[in-house]
Amino acid sequence: MTTWLKIGGSFVFSFFLLTSLDAAEIPFTILFTGDLHSSFEARPNTFQLGGMARLKTAFEKLKSDAKEKGFPVLQLDAGDCTEGSLFFNLGAGVASFEMLNRLGYQAVAVGNHDWYTGPTVLDKVLTRVPLNFSFLSANFNFRFLPEDNHLSEKIKRYEVFYLVDGEFLRKGDKGFTPQEGQKYFKVGVFGLSTNEAAYQFFFDPVRIQNPISEARKVVLQLRRTEKVDVVIALTHLLDEDDISIADNVTSIDLILGGHSHNKVIPDGEHRPVTIQRTEDDPLHDTTWLAKTGEFGSFMGHLDIVFDSIQNKMLWGKSQYELHPIDASYEENQEMKTQIDGYKQQLIKKYTSGDDEINLFSDAIAETEIELIKSGVTESFLGNFVVDAIYEKSKPLGVNFSFNNSEFLSHGLERGPISRSGIYNMLPLIYDPLKDTSWTIWTLDMDGATLKKAIDLVFMLGKFFDTAGLEVIYNPDSYPQKVVSIRYQGQEILDDRIYHVSATQGIVEALKLIKEELPGLSNMQDTHLELWTVLQDYFKSHSPIRADSKETARVTGRIRTTQPDLAILSENIVVKPLQDNLNKLEMTTLVQNLGYGDLLEEELPRAKTDPTELLFYYDTTPHNPVDDVDLFKPQTDLFSKRFRNWSPVLEEPPKNLMLIDKLLVPSLGKDQKISLSLKWDVSSLRQTAFPYTVYLLLKRASGTGFIVVPSLLEEDRNDRKLMKVDESNIYNNKAKTIVYLNQPNPQRRPLK
Structure with missing residues (x-):
């Protein structure tokens, strides 16, 4: 039986320090990312988040802060760190792995995009770029590789980190060798890679095994043979697989995940998703699950406390935060110079003739x-x-x-x-x-x-x-x-x-x-x-x-075949009202794209019922962590239990404020209507960041014609006018950004 702890609460932007540690309590910090995809520079996003030159600065600053508190640091990544941008094309990942070395990671999971080049190319790349970190996956079977392929030596199932003089070291780091008979605080980190069928053929003849069964094996090895104190899983799996592992594999303390490109938003008590199991071992009945999103836009930050007397995690003294990698972090000049050098190589590679x-x-x-x-x-x-x-x-x-x-x-x-x-x-x-x-x-x-x-x-x-x-x-x-x-x-x-x-x-x-x-x-x-x-x-x-x-x-x-009311982000127009920058008019279009199979004579009788169009704005424009992703599919698994993982507009989080709601009249097939409202923004705080405005069209019902088998003739179907509900709700949401005090509020101001 599993008990799901309630996750909720508002986001608190500052990350307060842990206090009142006892002598037997061992604190440490984990800084982590996932799904970097060789994002050497920031990807398109409203807040211009990301870029590895900034990420390097963020790592250095947070490591320095941890050192001042006396917290040793582990720096980890959940996979898909290489393929995914033009920069990867320099040596099929050579530049990507060089950058990971420069960023200072200690362990990285193998993601599916890290092996898409195949085992032969990956082996050659890892020979060319010796890694400064442990490349991890516990569910690879290398037995069918040819003898001249050495991936099995370059990708490990797990790594053990020893706490030595205030820092985490692997065997061999800085000449370190564990002394027999000496007790160390040890953290075991293992990797898991997705075994979805659509990806496996890229890595043939390597076999990708069931991640849950392999997780059980490696956790036993870490706990019983390596005798580690803390177990961390770096996973590159489906979200539901992460949940299943947390739910069914005992003794994993932390799961740091990737692959879905989702992020886990800290709750009001600075916790990620928390899963508590009912089991015989009360020392290991809780797992924290965290994710950082995509492209290095955010960095995960965990301050963890372990009780060395009771041999258990002290979750009440542990905390989680997501740091936006924004312009507050200056670009590391050494990294920027390296990136500029890579850009020149790519310009040369992809420029020809008179271009x-x-x-x-x-x-x-x-x-x-x-x-x-x-x-x-x-x-x-x-x-x-x-x-x-x-x-x-x-x-x-x-x-x-x-x-x-x-x-x-x-x-x-x-x-x-x-x-x-x-x-x-x-x-x-x-x-x-x-x-x-x-x-x-x-x-x-x-x-x-x-x-x-x-x-x-x-x-x-x-x-x-x-x-x-x-x-x-x-x-x-x-x-x-x-x-x-x-x-x-x-x-x-x-x-x-x-x-x-x-x-x-x-x-x-x-x-x-x-x-x-x-x-x-x-x-x-x-x-x-x-x-x-x-x-x-x-x-x-x-x-x-x-x-x-x-x-x-x-x-x-x-x-x-059902009604399908739609609003589209590209149809939202925002402009100042009569040259008054403090009053904005927002206009959008609602259209009925459904009723696909109606006959000509049925058109007048099939219409939606009136519904509402709601306008919200994000009250925390400076904070991208709590933004809602409108266009990622939701599943029943996440719809209620993990609202901080995947907040949805249908149940707006606390940072969204209702502007107004408008009545949407009945609409037939292909009918559309333009709706507008006036928004007084004079009371909003002036900020360099744009306000995000979200639109939600409430799910429509209406009348439509449904095909039903005839009760009189077996080979005939009848069409009956019935009450029907909208099935496609993904186009019921839209968003735009608004810059205050601008003639064109939807366009980023020129610097």
Whole structure:
């Protein structure tokens, strides 16, 4: 039986010091990150967080603070530290591992993006760059590697850190050798890597074993053989796997996780997610679980206290914090110089002939709207990318195209767009043997196979982007969710062969389930890099606007049979009211993208019920830690228990304040309405940081026509007018940023 401790409370921005330690109590500090993805420089984000030159300064400052308190420090990372930006392409991770050495990590988990180059390349890279830290994964089986591959010597199951003269050392560090008979305070750190089937083939012939069973084995070894006092798991797993390990593997004190790119927000008592088990050993019945998000935007900070007499963690005296890596941390000049050197190498690598465009600083396009990544519903960015694929592959005889925005790394902010910015936005995959990132592929499939493939996507709770098709599905139907697929206005034919283009990730996924889809054939690599294709497409469509007549606008390419009210971030317009910068007018568009299968005669009778549109603003603009991520999928596992892990707008956290709510009238299929409100911001604190405004459209219900089997004739279905609820709620949320006292409140002021 598991007891879930209540997690809640408001965020407190300062991190107060631990006090009143007894002589037998051993304090220590853990500083950690995860999912860095070679983010040498900050990724696009409102607060301009991140960058390894700042991260280095933050590590040095917090280590110095810990030293002043007498706290020894462990510096750790939860994996995916290498592949994922243009910088990785320098030696297939050589530059990335060099930077990790410079940052001073002591142990790092192996993430899936750290092995995508395969065991042969990774082995060579780690030979070229000897690591100053322990590279950890306890669930790899190396037995099938050839004899000349030495990864099994370079990736360890675990590491033991000994507390010696106020610092943590491994055997061999600074000539340290544990003395027999001497008692040391010891921390055991082990790694776990995701064993999802979609990633395993990259690392063949290495076998990736079940992380839970391997966790049990390594914890026993650490506790019984190594006799460590504290056990830390560095995990690169699904969120639900982290929960399962914390729940079912005894004697793990801390889980520091990555892979999902989620962050765990400290609660009001400075704790992360806390899981307490009911078990026979009261000394090890609690696990803390923390995550720092992505791209080095935040650093996790744990101050831990261990009771050496009772041999247990003192959770009441331990604390957790997330530090935004913002401009308050000056860039470390040595790191900045190193990064500038890498940039010059990349400029040389990717500049040819008369091309004088600087890869990093020169804009090739501009967007007047924020291009937001959403892997769970139709979006402007998703449409834009798949339209680029479709336009480029049409001359190859392609009928329609597919992509998946979930593969994208992130979106793009308003403003200029560089070539490197486009690359870093794309899927975090690079093939060093071909020196290419993901390419566009073509393939053939019959109509029946297409329907089955799309059914599988919806059954798995996933989404996709398409150009050239109109898809209607019923989320409440099982197993066949597809209602209609139209190409050029006509229903597709089961026995017709269609020529399709898709990104490499889609094709690799289809290869894994090819036995389920026998109608797939003729998979061909066009050798067109998505990065290059998108550069040309951004150039030719710049500047990018919400009201552009290009097809990227969200119009319901993929519709549900239920009502589907939508609000989109790109349609939010904020402007001063009558030249009064203290009063703003916010306008947005609400549209009904649902009712996909209605017949012409049914249109007048199918409408949504009136609902409400709520406007909130974040009262802590200076604090990015507590921001809500609108577009990450929520699961029942996290919806109630871990609100500090994944706060949702449907249950707004305490830092959000309601501005106003507006009535949304009944809307039929494709009907839309413009709504606006006036917001007096004169009482808001003036700050250099923007205020984030969130919009929430309450879930709609209404009337619609549902297909039901006929009671009179077995072969006939009837359509009945019934009460129906909205199923797609991911497009019911939107956001924008507001800079006070600006003529254009949605645009970052020029410095």
